[in-house]
Amino acid sequence: MTNKHPIGIFDSGFGGLTVFRSIAEQLPQYDYMYFGDTGRAPYGNRSFKTIHEYTWESVQWLFAQGCPLVILACNTASAKALRTIQQQDLKNGYPTQRVLGVIRPTAEVIGNYSKTQEIGVLGTKGTVQSESYLMEIAKFFPDVKVEQQACPLWVPLIENGEHDKPGSDYFVKEYLDAIIAKSxxxxxxxxxxxxxxxxxxxIKAYLPANINVVPQGDIVAKSLVDYISRHPEIEQNLTKTGIxxxxxxxxDTADFNKYATMFFGGEVQSEYVALK
Incomplete structure (x- = not known):
């Protein structure tokens, strides 16, 4: 793998696989390396310091495998670690590598989806408390009103395979009612x-039909297509064998593979990595 230069995709767990899926669909020719820090997940309720430490450690591992470009396919890591990585960490030994997140590309376009200029943001406690979406959306759509709602029980429900069972309906409706009550x-x-x-x-079943529900996968993938086209110095260094x-x-890689396959929409065979 030393002669390969894949695009690195990082997440604290499985969710980033939904973004990876969209990226791979739009850019199938490139090599990819997905790294899920599931042994230390979830990140949502951890401190800025811990999330930065874990994220940067994982990013450096991907760099060591030959990745010149890493996507933080995790909102919590993008909110709490990306700025420090971009502005400080890369300068100390990684001047040619690049790390991108999912918040900015989403903020650049999300206002275009709304006719009323009012948007609801559903996220983890960490993402909501960081107020990253409030700040980033305001840069591109200053007239858009943004309401936020933390949904702390959704990730555990999903990662325990309960998301498609009747027991999850109560918690889905609870958080949706809370965000709609704000405006x-x-x-x-x-x-x-x-x-x-x-x-x-x-989520769609518990919302009025006129409300758009916008996931991030396609948005992030389109942004990456644009980024690569504007940065030939990165693109030329990426290997293209579809691995x-x-x-x-x-x-327990078997357990990881089971849930990862559910998120990715295709078979996943993983390898275990011990960071420490």
Missing amino acids: ANIDTILLACTHYPLLQDK RNFFTTTD
Whole structure:
């Protein structure tokens, strides 16, 4: 693998596979390496310091495998670690590598989905508390009103395979009622967690038909297509044999493979990585 230069895709768990799926569909020719830090997940309720530490450690591992470009396919890591990585960490030994997130490309276009100019953002506690979406959307759509709602029980439901069972309906409806109660004019709901597309059908079922439900996968993938076209120095360094490798910090790879296949929409065979 030393002669390969894949695109690295990082997430604290499985959710980033929904983004990876969209990226691979739009850019199938490239090599990819997915790294899920499932052994230390979830990140949503951890501190800025811990999330940065875990994320940067994982990114450096991907760099060591030959990845010149890493996508943080995780809203919590993008909210709490990306800025420090881009502005400080890369300068200390990684001047040619690049790390991108999912918040900015989403913020650049999400306002275009709303006719009422009112958007609801559903995310983890960490993403919501960071207020990253409030700040980023305001840069591109200053007239758009944004309401946020943390949904702390959704990720555990999804990662335990309960998302498509009747027991999850109560918690789906609870958080949706809370976000809609903040403004009756919301006509667009952003799923600001890469796990949430697995709940998309239930979410739509509990919302009025006029409300758009927007996952991030296609948005991030289109942004990456544009980024690569504008940065030939990166594109020329990426290998293109269509190889996809999966790695996890969970030693039970069979369990990881089962859930990863559900998120990715195709068979996943992973390898265990011990970071420490």
